[in-house]
Amino acid sequence: MPSCGDERSLDLDVALSHVDGDRELLRELFEIFIEDYPRMFEEMQNSVLGRDCPTLERLAHTLKGRLAYFGAPGARNCAADLETMGREKDLAGAWKTLEELASAMAGVLRELESFCRERTE
Amino acid sequence: MKVLLADDDAFYRLSLKKSLCRWGYEVVLAADGAEAWDILQGEDPPRLVILDWMMPGMDGVELCRRIRGQMSDTYSYVILVTSKNQQEDVITALDAQADDYLGKPFDIQELRARLQSGLRIINLQSSLALKQRELCYQATHDSLTGIWNRQAILDLLARETAAARAARKPLSAALVDIDNFKRINDTFGYVIGDQVLQETVLTMQSALRHFDHIGRYDGEEFFIVMPGVRKGQGMKIAERVRRRVADRAFHSLLGQGGVTLSIGVASDSGGGDPGLLLRSVDEALYGAKARGRNRVDAAAPPPRERRKRQG
Numbered sequence: 001m002p003s004c005g006d007e008r009s010l011d012l013d014v015a016l017s018h019v020d021g022d023r024e025l026l027r028e029l030f031e032i033f034i035e036d037y038p039r040m041f042e043e044m045q046n047s048v049l050g051r052d053c054p055t056l057e058r059l060a061h062t063l064k065g066r067l068a069y070f071g072a073p074g075a076r077n078c079a080a081d082l083e084t085m086g087r088e089k090d091l092a093g094a095w096k097t098l099e100e101l102a103s104a105m106a107g108v109l110r111e112l113e114s115f116c117r118e119r120t121e
Numbered sequence: 122m123k124v125l126l127a128d129d130d131a132f133y134r135l136s137l138k139k140s141l142c143r144w145g146y147e148v149v150l151a152a153d154g155a156e157a158w159d160i161l162q163g164e165d166p167p168r169l170v171i172l173d174w175m176m177p178g179m180d181g182v183e184l185c186r187r188i189r190g191q192m193s194d195t196y197s198y199v200i201l202v203t204s205k206n207q208q209e210d211v212i213t214a215l216d217a218q219a220d221d222y223l224g225k226p227f228d229i230q231e232l233r234a235r236l237q238s239g240l241r242i243i244n245l246q247s248s249l250a251l252k253q254r255e256l257c258y259q260a261t262h263d264s265l266t267g268i269w270n271r272q273a274i275l276d277l278l279a280r281e282t283a284a285a286r287a288a289r290k291p292l293s294a295a296l297v298d299i300d301n302f303k304r305i306n307d308t309f310g311y312v313i314g315d316q317v318l319q320e321t322v323l324t325m326q327s328a329l330r331h332f333d334h335i336g337r338y339d340g341e342e343f344f345i346v347m348p349g350v351r352k353g354q355g356m357k358i359a360e361r362v363r364r365r366v367a368d369r370a371f372h373s374l375l376g377q378g379g380v381t382l383s384i385g386v387a388s389d390s391g392g393g394d395p396g397l398l399l400r401s402v403d404e405a406l407y408g409a410k411a412r413g414r415n416r417v418d419a420a421a422p423p424p425r426e427r428r429k430r431q432g
Contacts, residue, residue, distance in 0.1 A: 018136070020229045025139050032132055061175055062130055065204045069136070069226040 009107030014071025057086030154179025174203030274336025286393030293355025
Protein backbone atom coordinates (compact mmCIF):
# COMPACT_ATOMS: atom_id res chain seq x y z
CA MET A 1 0.00 0.00 0.00
CA PRO A 2 1.46 3.40 -0.91
CA SER A 3 1.96 5.82 1.95
CA CYS A 4 0.40 9.27 1.88
CA GLY A 5 3.70 10.91 0.95
CA ASP A 6 4.26 9.01 -2.34
CA GLU A 7 3.88 11.85 -4.83
CA ARG A 8 5.92 14.55 -6.49
CA SER A 9 7.05 16.85 -3.74
CA LEU A 10 6.34 20.29 -5.27
CA ASP A 11 4.70 21.64 -8.43
CA LEU A 12 5.83 25.24 -8.92
CA ASP A 13 3.33 25.86 -11.73
CA VAL A 14 0.49 25.15 -9.33
CA ALA A 15 2.04 27.43 -6.70
CA LEU A 16 2.48 30.25 -9.25
CA SER A 17 -1.14 29.93 -10.40
CA HIS A 18 -2.22 30.73 -6.84
CA VAL A 19 -0.25 33.99 -6.77
CA ASP A 20 -0.99 35.22 -10.28
CA GLY A 21 2.58 34.38 -11.35
CA ASP A 22 4.09 36.74 -8.77
CA ARG A 23 7.43 35.03 -8.01
CA GLU A 24 8.41 37.72 -5.53
CA LEU A 25 5.25 37.11 -3.48
CA LEU A 26 5.77 33.36 -3.71
CA ARG A 27 9.29 33.72 -2.35
CA GLU A 28 7.94 35.78 0.54
CA LEU A 29 5.31 33.13 1.30
CA PHE A 30 7.86 30.32 1.08
CA GLU A 31 10.09 32.15 3.54
CA ILE A 32 7.24 32.59 6.01
CA PHE A 33 6.45 28.90 5.65
CA ILE A 34 10.07 27.78 6.11
CA GLU A 35 10.26 29.85 9.27
CA ASP A 36 6.88 28.64 10.67
CA TYR A 37 7.08 24.98 9.75
CA PRO A 38 9.50 23.57 12.40
CA ARG A 39 7.33 25.07 15.18
CA MET A 40 4.15 23.71 13.57
CA PHE A 41 5.64 20.23 13.29
CA GLU A 42 6.82 20.31 16.89
CA GLU A 43 3.39 21.44 18.10
CA MET A 44 1.72 18.64 16.15
CA GLN A 45 4.06 16.12 17.80
CA ASN A 46 3.25 17.60 21.20
CA SER A 47 -0.47 17.47 20.52
CA VAL A 48 -0.22 13.76 19.62
CA LEU A 49 1.82 13.14 22.78
CA GLY A 50 -0.68 15.06 24.91
CA ARG A 51 -3.66 13.57 23.00
CA ASP A 52 -4.81 17.11 22.29
CA CYS A 53 -7.03 16.31 19.31
CA PRO A 54 -8.51 19.80 18.65
CA THR A 55 -5.01 21.33 18.44
CA LEU A 56 -3.83 18.56 16.11
CA GLU A 57 -6.87 19.08 13.90
CA ARG A 58 -6.36 22.86 13.74
CA LEU A 59 -2.60 22.70 13.02
CA ALA A 60 -2.97 19.94 10.44
CA HIS A 61 -5.78 21.89 8.76
CA THR A 62 -3.59 25.00 8.43
CA LEU A 63 -0.66 22.95 7.16
CA LYS A 64 -2.89 21.12 4.68
CA GLY A 65 -4.12 24.43 3.28
CA ARG A 66 -0.63 25.85 2.81
CA LEU A 67 0.74 22.68 1.19
CA ALA A 68 -2.17 22.51 -1.23
CA TYR A 69 -1.46 26.13 -2.07
CA PHE A 70 2.16 25.27 -2.90
CA GLY A 71 1.18 22.32 -5.06
CA ALA A 72 2.70 19.73 -2.69
CA PRO A 73 0.08 16.94 -2.83
CA GLY A 74 2.09 14.19 -1.10
CA ALA A 75 2.79 16.17 2.07
CA ARG A 76 -0.70 17.71 1.85
CA ASN A 77 -2.30 14.25 2.00
CA CYS A 78 -0.32 13.40 5.15
CA ALA A 79 -1.58 16.63 6.76
CA ALA A 80 -5.14 15.82 5.66
CA ASP A 81 -4.87 12.38 7.32
CA LEU A 82 -3.65 13.99 10.55
CA GLU A 83 -6.54 16.48 10.42
CA THR A 84 -9.03 13.58 10.10
CA MET A 85 -7.39 11.75 13.02
CA GLY A 86 -7.70 14.87 15.14
CA ARG A 87 -11.33 15.40 14.18
CA GLU A 88 -12.25 11.75 14.75
CA LYS A 89 -10.16 11.60 17.94
CA ASP A 90 -8.44 8.45 16.70
CA LEU A 91 -4.67 8.86 17.03
CA ALA A 92 -3.79 5.18 16.38
CA GLY A 93 -1.81 5.83 13.19
CA ALA A 94 -0.68 9.34 14.10
CA TRP A 95 3.02 8.63 14.73
CA LYS A 96 3.41 6.71 11.49
CA THR A 97 1.69 9.52 9.57
CA LEU A 98 3.88 12.13 11.27
CA GLU A 99 6.95 10.20 10.08
CA GLU A 100 5.60 10.04 6.54
CA LEU A 101 4.88 13.76 6.70
CA ALA A 102 8.44 14.43 7.87
CA SER A 103 9.90 12.46 4.99
CA ALA A 104 7.63 14.08 2.39
CA MET A 105 8.39 17.49 3.86
CA ALA A 106 12.14 16.94 3.53
CA GLY A 107 11.73 17.04 -0.26
CA VAL A 108 9.30 19.95 -0.16
CA LEU A 109 11.54 22.08 2.07
CA ARG A 110 14.53 21.39 -0.18
CA GLU A 111 12.64 22.72 -3.19
CA LEU A 112 11.28 25.73 -1.33
CA GLU A 113 14.76 26.67 -0.16
CA SER A 114 16.23 26.23 -3.59
CA PHE A 115 13.53 28.51 -5.10
CA CYS A 116 14.24 31.18 -2.47
CA ARG A 117 18.01 30.99 -3.14
CA GLU A 118 17.49 31.32 -6.90
CA ARG A 119 15.63 34.54 -6.45
CA THR A 120 18.12 36.15 -4.12
CA GLU A 121 21.23 35.19 -6.10
CA MET B 122 -14.24 49.19 -3.74
CA LYS B 123 -13.46 47.85 -0.28
CA VAL B 124 -13.06 44.12 0.35
CA LEU B 125 -13.08 42.49 3.77
CA LEU B 126 -10.75 39.52 3.98
CA ALA B 127 -11.21 37.41 7.11
CA ASP B 128 -8.76 34.54 7.56
CA ASP B 129 -7.02 33.38 10.72
CA ASP B 130 -3.93 32.32 8.74
CA ALA B 131 -1.57 35.29 8.24
CA PHE B 132 -0.12 33.38 5.32
CA TYR B 133 -3.39 33.55 3.36
CA ARG B 134 -4.03 37.13 4.40
CA LEU B 135 -0.67 38.18 2.96
CA SER B 136 -1.01 36.24 -0.26
CA LEU B 137 -4.59 37.32 -1.04
CA LYS B 138 -4.05 40.91 0.02
CA LYS B 139 -1.29 41.35 -2.58
CA SER B 140 -3.48 40.13 -5.42
CA LEU B 141 -6.54 42.10 -4.25
CA CYS B 142 -4.49 45.31 -4.08
CA ARG B 143 -3.10 44.64 -7.54
CA TRP B 144 -6.68 44.40 -8.87
CA GLY B 145 -7.45 47.80 -7.37
CA TYR B 146 -9.40 46.80 -4.25
CA GLU B 147 -8.98 48.48 -0.91
CA VAL B 148 -8.35 45.56 1.47
CA VAL B 149 -9.55 45.44 5.09
CA LEU B 150 -8.11 42.51 7.05
CA ALA B 151 -9.56 40.55 9.97
CA ALA B 152 -7.84 37.69 11.81
CA ASP B 153 -11.03 36.07 13.13
CA GLY B 154 -14.81 36.11 12.91
CA ALA B 155 -15.38 38.51 15.80
CA GLU B 156 -13.00 41.09 14.34
CA ALA B 157 -14.69 40.76 10.94
CA TRP B 158 -18.12 41.27 12.56
CA ASP B 159 -16.86 44.44 14.29
CA ILE B 160 -15.56 45.81 11.00
CA LEU B 161 -18.91 45.09 9.31
CA GLN B 162 -20.72 47.01 12.09
CA GLY B 163 -18.51 50.07 11.56
CA GLU B 164 -19.14 53.06 9.36
CA ASP B 165 -19.10 52.50 5.58
CA PRO B 166 -18.20 48.79 5.88
CA PRO B 167 -16.88 46.71 2.95
CA ARG B 168 -19.68 45.19 0.85
CA LEU B 169 -17.53 42.48 -0.70
CA VAL B 170 -16.64 39.91 1.94
CA ILE B 171 -14.24 36.97 1.67
CA LEU B 172 -14.59 34.67 4.67
CA ASP B 173 -12.47 31.73 5.63
CA TRP B 174 -14.71 28.97 6.99
CA MET B 175 -12.40 27.62 9.69
CA MET B 176 -11.63 30.42 12.14
CA PRO B 177 -11.33 30.27 15.93
CA GLY B 178 -14.34 31.60 17.85
CA MET B 179 -16.99 32.63 15.34
CA ASP B 180 -16.36 30.70 12.11
CA GLY B 181 -17.15 31.85 8.58
CA VAL B 182 -20.49 30.01 8.34
CA GLU B 183 -21.75 31.45 11.61
CA LEU B 184 -20.58 34.93 10.61
CA CYS B 185 -22.38 34.59 7.28
CA ARG B 186 -25.61 33.65 9.06
CA ARG B 187 -25.23 36.69 11.30
CA ILE B 188 -24.70 39.00 8.34
CA ARG B 189 -27.89 37.66 6.73
CA GLY B 190 -29.82 37.94 9.98
CA GLN B 191 -29.18 41.66 10.11
CA MET B 192 -31.69 44.13 8.69
CA SER B 193 -29.81 46.26 6.22
CA ASP B 194 -30.69 48.02 2.99
CA THR B 195 -27.21 47.50 1.61
CA TYR B 196 -26.25 44.04 0.46
CA SER B 197 -23.06 42.21 1.47
CA TYR B 198 -21.74 39.78 -1.12
CA VAL B 199 -20.15 36.90 0.77
CA ILE B 200 -17.67 34.40 -0.67
CA LEU B 201 -16.85 31.52 1.69
CA VAL B 202 -13.40 30.09 1.24
CA THR B 203 -12.28 26.81 2.72
CA SER B 204 -10.27 23.66 2.23
CA LYS B 205 -13.35 21.67 3.27
CA ASN B 206 -14.25 20.32 -0.13
CA GLN B 207 -16.98 17.78 0.50
CA GLN B 208 -20.27 18.27 -1.30
CA GLU B 209 -22.12 18.60 2.01
CA ASP B 210 -19.78 21.46 2.92
CA VAL B 211 -20.81 23.35 -0.20
CA ILE B 212 -24.45 22.81 0.76
CA THR B 213 -23.83 24.01 4.33
CA ALA B 214 -22.14 27.16 2.99
CA LEU B 215 -24.95 27.96 0.58
CA ASP B 216 -27.57 27.17 3.23
CA ALA B 217 -25.87 29.79 5.45
CA GLN B 218 -26.67 32.15 2.54
CA ALA B 219 -23.16 32.65 1.25
CA ASP B 220 -23.29 33.94 -2.32
CA ASP B 221 -20.38 31.90 -3.53
CA TYR B 222 -18.01 29.19 -2.43
CA LEU B 223 -14.36 28.61 -3.28
CA GLY B 224 -12.37 25.53 -2.30
CA LYS B 225 -8.81 26.20 -1.11
CA PRO B 226 -6.46 26.32 -2.82
CA PHE B 227 -8.04 28.15 -5.73
CA ASP B 228 -6.61 29.61 -8.88
CA ILE B 229 -6.26 33.31 -8.10
CA GLN B 230 -7.81 34.24 -11.46
CA GLU B 231 -10.93 32.39 -10.43
CA LEU B 232 -11.20 34.57 -7.33
CA ARG B 233 -10.75 37.67 -9.50
CA ALA B 234 -13.59 36.60 -11.80
CA ARG B 235 -15.88 35.67 -8.91
CA LEU B 236 -15.27 39.01 -7.21
CA GLN B 237 -16.34 40.68 -10.44
CA SER B 238 -19.65 38.79 -10.35
CA GLY B 239 -19.99 40.02 -6.77
CA LEU B 240 -19.33 43.60 -7.86
CA ARG B 241 -22.05 43.35 -10.51
CA ILE B 242 -24.57 42.20 -7.91
CA ILE B 243 -23.57 44.93 -5.45
CA ASN B 244 -23.76 47.67 -8.08
CA LEU B 245 -27.13 46.40 -9.26
CA GLN B 246 -28.42 46.26 -5.69
CA SER B 247 -27.26 49.77 -4.84
CA SER B 248 -28.72 51.30 -7.99
CA LEU B 249 -32.04 49.57 -7.22
CA ALA B 250 -31.95 50.80 -3.62
CA LEU B 251 -31.25 54.35 -4.83
CA LYS B 252 -34.11 54.18 -7.33
CA GLN B 253 -36.40 52.84 -4.63
CA ARG B 254 -35.51 55.72 -2.29
CA GLU B 255 -36.14 58.22 -5.11
CA LEU B 256 -39.51 56.67 -5.95
CA CYS B 257 -40.50 56.56 -2.30
CA TYR B 258 -39.61 60.26 -1.99
CA GLN B 259 -41.54 61.16 -5.14
CA ALA B 260 -44.57 59.18 -4.01
CA THR B 261 -44.81 61.03 -0.69
CA HIS B 262 -43.57 64.56 -1.40
CA ASP B 263 -44.87 67.57 -3.25
CA SER B 264 -42.47 68.24 -6.11
CA LEU B 265 -42.79 72.04 -5.95
CA THR B 266 -42.35 72.67 -2.23
CA GLY B 267 -40.65 69.48 -0.99
CA ILE B 268 -43.14 69.00 1.88
CA TRP B 269 -45.48 65.96 2.23
CA ASN B 270 -48.06 65.56 -0.51
CA ARG B 271 -51.80 65.19 0.12
CA GLN B 272 -51.81 61.40 0.51
CA ALA B 273 -48.75 61.39 2.77
CA ILE B 274 -50.06 64.10 5.12
CA LEU B 275 -53.43 62.31 5.35
CA ASP B 276 -51.60 59.07 6.18
CA LEU B 277 -49.64 60.94 8.84
CA LEU B 278 -52.86 62.41 10.24
CA ALA B 279 -54.36 58.90 10.51
CA ARG B 280 -51.21 57.56 12.17
CA GLU B 281 -50.92 60.48 14.61
CA THR B 282 -54.58 60.36 15.64
CA ALA B 283 -54.29 56.62 16.33
CA ALA B 284 -51.06 57.17 18.30
CA ALA B 285 -52.61 60.07 20.26
CA ARG B 286 -55.63 57.96 21.10
CA ALA B 287 -53.47 55.02 22.25
CA ALA B 288 -51.26 57.27 24.39
CA ARG B 289 -54.27 59.38 25.59
CA LYS B 290 -52.55 62.51 24.35
CA PRO B 291 -54.11 65.52 22.64
CA LEU B 292 -53.63 66.32 18.97
CA SER B 293 -54.43 69.42 16.93
CA ALA B 294 -54.57 70.08 13.23
CA ALA B 295 -54.79 73.14 11.03
CA LEU B 296 -55.90 73.81 7.49
CA VAL B 297 -54.18 76.81 5.90
CA ASP B 298 -55.19 78.71 2.79
CA ILE B 299 -53.23 81.49 1.07
CA ASP B 300 -55.62 84.43 0.76
CA ASN B 301 -56.47 85.53 -2.79
CA PHE B 302 -53.81 83.33 -4.29
CA LYS B 303 -55.61 83.25 -7.61
CA ARG B 304 -55.14 87.00 -7.86
CA ILE B 305 -51.35 86.64 -7.31
CA ASN B 306 -51.23 84.03 -10.06
CA ASP B 307 -53.39 86.08 -12.43
CA THR B 308 -51.47 89.31 -11.82
CA PHE B 309 -47.87 88.10 -11.75
CA GLY B 310 -47.98 84.76 -13.55
CA TYR B 311 -47.32 81.16 -12.51
CA VAL B 312 -43.57 81.52 -12.11
CA ILE B 313 -43.97 84.09 -9.36
CA GLY B 314 -47.00 82.19 -8.04
CA ASP B 315 -44.82 79.11 -7.61
CA GLN B 316 -42.10 81.16 -5.89
CA VAL B 317 -44.70 82.52 -3.48
CA LEU B 318 -45.84 78.97 -2.67
CA GLN B 319 -42.25 77.89 -2.00
CA GLU B 320 -41.43 80.91 0.16
CA THR B 321 -44.70 80.62 2.08
CA VAL B 322 -43.92 76.98 2.89
CA LEU B 323 -40.42 77.87 4.13
CA THR B 324 -41.82 80.66 6.28
CA MET B 325 -44.55 78.43 7.74
CA GLN B 326 -42.00 75.70 8.50
CA SER B 327 -39.86 78.21 10.39
CA ALA B 328 -42.81 78.91 12.71
CA LEU B 329 -43.59 75.24 13.43
CA ARG B 330 -42.02 72.93 15.98
CA HIS B 331 -39.62 70.42 14.44
CA PHE B 332 -41.97 67.50 15.14
CA ASP B 333 -45.06 69.11 13.56
CA HIS B 334 -45.98 67.81 10.10
CA ILE B 335 -46.93 69.95 7.13
CA GLY B 336 -48.20 68.85 3.72
CA ARG B 337 -49.62 70.42 0.58
CA TYR B 338 -53.30 69.56 0.74
CA ASP B 339 -54.49 71.13 -2.46
CA GLY B 340 -53.26 73.99 -4.75
CA GLU B 341 -52.69 76.75 -2.19
CA GLU B 342 -54.03 74.79 0.82
CA PHE B 343 -51.77 73.25 3.40
CA PHE B 344 -52.47 70.82 6.22
CA ILE B 345 -50.59 70.89 9.52
CA VAL B 346 -50.59 68.12 12.15
CA MET B 347 -49.48 69.15 15.65
CA PRO B 348 -49.00 66.16 17.98
CA GLY B 349 -49.35 66.55 21.76
CA VAL B 350 -51.17 69.88 21.51
CA ARG B 351 -54.61 70.99 22.84
CA LYS B 352 -56.70 73.48 20.93
CA GLY B 353 -55.40 76.51 22.86
CA GLN B 354 -51.78 75.87 22.01
CA GLY B 355 -52.72 74.77 18.50
CA MET B 356 -54.26 78.23 18.05
CA LYS B 357 -51.04 79.86 19.31
CA ILE B 358 -48.87 77.91 16.88
CA ALA B 359 -51.27 78.70 14.01
CA GLU B 360 -51.25 82.39 14.97
CA ARG B 361 -47.41 82.35 14.94
CA VAL B 362 -47.53 80.84 11.42
CA ARG B 363 -50.06 83.45 10.24
CA ARG B 364 -48.09 86.38 11.67
CA ARG B 365 -44.72 85.25 10.36
CA VAL B 366 -46.09 85.04 6.81
CA ALA B 367 -47.95 88.38 7.10
CA ASP B 368 -44.82 90.13 8.44
CA ARG B 369 -42.60 88.86 5.72
CA ALA B 370 -41.71 90.92 2.66
CA PHE B 371 -42.19 88.47 -0.17
CA HIS B 372 -41.32 89.07 -3.76
CA SER B 373 -40.56 92.77 -4.46
CA LEU B 374 -43.69 92.96 -6.61
CA LEU B 375 -45.86 91.97 -3.65
CA GLY B 376 -44.07 93.64 -0.73
CA GLN B 377 -44.78 93.17 2.98
CA GLY B 378 -48.30 91.96 3.70
CA GLY B 379 -48.62 90.85 0.09
CA VAL B 380 -49.23 87.28 1.23
CA THR B 381 -51.63 86.49 4.08
CA LEU B 382 -53.10 83.27 5.42
CA SER B 383 -56.47 82.12 6.72
CA ILE B 384 -56.22 79.20 9.11
CA GLY B 385 -58.75 76.85 10.66
CA VAL B 386 -57.74 74.91 13.79
CA ALA B 387 -59.37 71.91 15.46
CA SER B 388 -58.28 69.35 17.99
CA ASP B 389 -59.03 65.74 18.64
CA SER B 390 -60.15 65.14 22.18
CA GLY B 391 -59.52 61.41 22.28
CA GLY B 392 -61.98 60.22 19.63
CA GLY B 393 -59.18 59.26 17.25
CA ASP B 394 -61.27 60.08 14.18
CA PRO B 395 -59.19 61.74 11.43
CA GLY B 396 -62.29 62.26 9.23
CA LEU B 397 -63.99 64.30 11.95
CA LEU B 398 -60.84 66.37 12.47
CA LEU B 399 -60.67 67.07 8.72
CA ARG B 400 -64.27 68.29 8.61
CA SER B 401 -63.71 70.43 11.70
CA VAL B 402 -60.62 72.25 10.33
CA ASP B 403 -62.43 72.75 7.04
CA GLU B 404 -65.39 74.39 8.82
CA ALA B 405 -63.05 76.55 10.89
CA LEU B 406 -61.15 77.67 7.78
CA TYR B 407 -64.44 78.57 6.13
CA GLY B 408 -65.24 80.68 9.19
CA ALA B 409 -61.89 82.48 9.02
CA LYS B 410 -62.47 83.28 5.35
CA ALA B 411 -66.00 84.50 6.03
CA ARG B 412 -64.79 86.76 8.86
CA GLY B 413 -62.47 88.68 6.58
CA ARG B 414 -59.36 86.50 5.94
CA ASN B 415 -55.81 86.88 7.40
CA ARG B 416 -56.95 85.30 10.70
CA VAL B 417 -57.03 82.08 12.70
CA ASP B 418 -60.34 80.54 13.75
CA ALA B 419 -61.08 77.50 15.87
CA ALA B 420 -63.72 74.88 15.12
CA ALA B 421 -66.89 75.37 17.12
CA PRO B 422 -66.89 72.90 20.05
CA PRO B 423 -68.31 70.31 20.18
CA PRO B 424 -68.88 69.28 16.55
CA ARG B 425 -72.49 68.61 15.65
CA GLU B 426 -71.91 65.01 14.56
CA ARG B 427 -70.68 64.06 17.98
CA ARG B 428 -73.52 65.64 19.85
CA LYS B 429 -75.93 63.77 17.60
CA ARG B 430 -74.16 60.47 18.10
CA GLN B 431 -74.01 60.88 21.87
CA GLY B 432 -77.63 62.00 22.05
